[in-house]
Amino acid sequence: MTTQPRLKTSAMIASLAAEGQPTTSAPFGHALVEAAAADERIVGMTADLGKYTDLHVFAQAYPERHYQMGMAEQLLMSAGAGMAREGFIPFVTTYGVFASRRAYDFICMAIAEERLNVKIVCALPGLTTGYGPSHQATEDMAIFRGMPNLTIVDPCDAVDIEQATHAMAAHDGPVYLRLLRGKVPRVLDRFPDYRFEIGRARRLMEGEDALIISSGLMTMRAIEAADLLAERGMHVGVLHSPTIKPLDAQTILEEIQRHPQRPVYVAENHSVIGGLGESVAALLMNAGVHPEFHQIGLPDAFLDAGALPTLHDRYGISTQAMVKTLASRISLTHAS
Amino acid sequence: MQPATPRVIAPADITALRRHAYRIRRHALLMGEVQGQGYVGQALGIADVLAVAYFRAMNLRADDPQWEERDRFLLSIGHYAIALYAALIEAGVISESEIENYGSDDSMLPMSGMAAYTPGMEITGGSLGHGLGIGVGMALGLKRKRSRSRIFNLLSDGELNEGSTWEAAASAAHWKLDNLVAIVDVNDQQADDKSSSVLGYEPIADKWIAFGWTALRVDGNDIAALVDAFDTALDSADGKPCVIICDTLMGRGVPLLENRDKTHFIRVDEDEWRVALKQLDDTYANPSDAAGSEHS
Numbered sequence: 001m002t003t004q005p006r007l008k009t010s011a012m013i014a015s016l017a018a019e020g021q022p023t024t025s026a027p028f029g030h031a032l033v034e035a036a037a038a039d040e041r042i043v044g045m046t047a048d049l050g051k052y053t054d055l056h057v058f059a060q061a062y063p064e065r066h067y068q069m070g071m072a073e074q075l076l077m078s079a080g081a082g083m084a085r086e087g088f089i090p091f092v093t094t095y096g097v098f099a100s101r102r103a104y105d106f107i108c109m110a111i112a113e114e115r116l117n118v119k120i121v122c123a124l125p126g127l128t129t130g131y132g133p134s135h136q137a138t139e140d141m142a143i144f145r146g147m148p149n150l151t152i153v154d155p156c157d158a159v160d161i162e163q164a165t166h167a168m169a170a171h172d173g174p175v176y177l178r179l180l181r182g183k184v185p186r187v188l189d190r191f192p193d194y195r196f197e198i199g200r201a202r203r204l205m206e207g208e209d210a211l212i213i214s215s216g217l218m219t220m221r222a223i224e225a226a227d228l229l230a231e232r233g234m235h236v237g238v239l240h241s242p243t244i245k246p247l248d249a250q251t252i253l254e255e256i257q258r259h260p261q262r263p264v265y266v267a268e269n270h271s272v273i274g275g276l277g278e279s280v281a282a283l284l285m286n287a288g289v290h291p292e293f294h295q296i297g298l299p300d301a302f303l304d305a306g307a308l309p310t311l312h313d314r315y316g317i318s319t320q321a322m323v324k325t326l327a328s329r330i331s332l333t334h335a336s
Numbered sequence: 337m338q339p340a341t342p343r344v345i346a347p348a349d350i351t352a353l354r355r356h357a358y359r360i361r362r363h364a365l366l367m368g369e370v371q372g373q374g375y376v377g378q379a380l381g382i383a384d385v386l387a388v389a390y391f392r393a394m395n396l397r398a399d400d401p402q403w404e405e406r407d408r409f410l411l412s413i414g415h416y417a418i419a420l421y422a423a424l425i426e427a428g429v430i431s432e433s434e435i436e437n438y439g440s441d442d443s444m445l446p447m448s449g450m451a452a453y454t455p456g457m458e459i460t461g462g463s464l465g466h467g468l469g470i471g472v473g474m475a476l477g478l479k480r481k482r483s484r485s486r487i488f489n490l491l492s493d494g495e496l497n498e499g500s501t502w503e504a505a506a507s508a509a510h511w512k513l514d515n516l517v518a519i520v521d522v523n524d525q526q527a528d529d530k531s532s533s534v535l536g537y538e539p540i541a542d543k544w545i546a547f548g549w550t551a552l553r554v555d556g557n558d559i560a561a562l563v564d565a566f567d568t569a570l571d572s573a574d575g576k577p578c579v580i581i582c583d584t585l586m587g588r589g590v591p592l593l594e595n596r597d598k599t600h601f602i603r604v605d606e607d608e609w610r611v612a613l614k615q616l617d618d619t620y621a622n623p624s625d626a627a628g629s630e631h632s
């Protein structure tokens with residue numbers, strides 16, 4: 001009798017990379033060091049999570065421009081606002097749960113209300129740790145989408161994070177970025193024309209059987225799922241929408257209307273409430289465009305602790321779970 | 337002390353400061369009359385502190401509220417806006433003609449202070465517990481720029497309820513922010529009740545000292561004592577942030593309001609505004625009774 005090896009609970013330092021997948025270590029930290037070399041206004045600030053948000057790379061390169069603010073997220077955000085008031089560009093880092101749940105009022109009134117130039121970079125978006133609800137920012141985008149002036153970015157991989165870091169530094173105004181940290185897979189290298197741009201969605205793959213609109217790590221999964229489905233003769237388009245707000249309404253509507261018969265799946269590493277899925281749904285309703293519409297995302301629940309591969313399967317955001325979901329729907333079309 | 341940079345607003349002596357405090361009170365009462373309401377009790381209580389801050393302690397240019405070398409005054413208690421507007425009018429940053437627009441649609445003087453609306457209003461206050469943290473960031477930024485400007489943050493005793501105030505207090509001491517001065521208005525009133533009943537705040541000075549600050553406690557309606565406290569705060573170069581704890585009397589200078597049951601939002605009837613103004617004028621017409629004159 002064979003037994004499955006018991007999977008270990010994923011720690012905060014767990015990598016999302018599959019075995020053999022190309023990765024980049026600490027893409028945010030290294031990109032920030034590059035950006036800081038070109039712009040003296042950039043400073044780094046953290047609430048005792050520099051090592052876990054890859055800001056330690058910046059701290060080593062620029063110790064005089066790094067501010068350890070202690071485990072005090074409300075202070076982190078208001079002090080970031082103060083730094084921005086004095087003309088600096090603070091990149092402030094913590095976990096998504098703490099920024100969104102604990103420090104909301106400080107981001108809202110000290111930063112966003114005055115459109116201050118603070119970049120809020122937060123690790124452990126959605127289900128990227130097995131530590132349970134205290135660390136899983138499954139509703140951060142829902143919390144932040146209602147905040148005026150705040151740009152929300154959910155990058156896919158190391159390529160996206162590197163480009164988004166430079167784009168944020170050049171952008172005048174507050175930005176919230178959902179950070180993948182540690183050894184981060186590189187998948188967008190495969191699309192040489194791809195460029196991250198705030199507020200822009202990009203078509204990555206063509207396919208007439210279904211369309212996946214995705215953000216964050218779910219774009220990695222969408223690409224993998226599309227590859228696997230193609231081997232089975234099913235062709236799925238992938239539109240990557242890394243900016244959640246402002247949403248690229250024009251590109252999304254054009255992509256849907258190019259093949260209006262395609263079922264649309266919006267995939268996100270976030271609760272099905274209040275994230276990319278509902279953003280796209282509202283866009284479509286307001287535009288009077290009504291494709292067949294599905295969401296792939298995390299349930300409206302406090303999620304289990306455990307090993308990430310187990311949890312991603314359990315909650316339907318693993319590649320295999322996506323393949324299964326899309327294949328059953330596309331097979332119906334092909335059969336009819 | 338000698339200022340680091342030339343002032344447009346010259347440091348005033350006690351007599352002149354008393355005159356400014358009187359006029360700040362008068363501007364506030366006139367604004368209160370426009371709306372028939374407002375936090376005039378707080379404005380009357382804090383007027384002496386604002387007079388000393390704006391006409392003695394701070395470097396400002398009335399015609400250039402964004403002057404890079406100015407000292408920055410952060411009003412975290414947004415509902416005290418009426419008091420700060422009165423001080424900004426007295427300082428010449430805001431025109432006196434704006435008084436009649438106080439709290440009206442499209443006015444530059446909204447009921448709660450917001451940076452985007454009003455020249456000289458450095459931050460948007462109102463959500464209490466934000467100001468000192470913003471002050472920490474600005475003080476760090478000023479040090480990065482090798483600026484000699486200072487941050488003044490006016491807090492209330494009620495604001496000491498907020499945990500974020502103490503996050504910021506710990507941080508200011510950690511970073512040795514001797515360019516940061518906190519001012520706490522202790523009038524023992526907050527929204528629901530006396531502050532001491534809502535959440536006991538004493539011993540205030542010991543708390544700040546334990547957090548690594550220099551703490552000074554003064555009668556916040558005694559101009560001479562305030563002058564000493566602000567001078568001490570600005571002269572210190574011990575690497576510590578400084579807090580000036582000011583015990584004030586709501587309604588100060590207007591017996592009608594001094595004697596009224598104290599509440600966060602003092603009631604003033606329509607026919608009482610003119611009485612209040614007359615009482616204020618009378619208070620200052622008789623120097624022996626005047627607010628801030630006890631030790632001058």
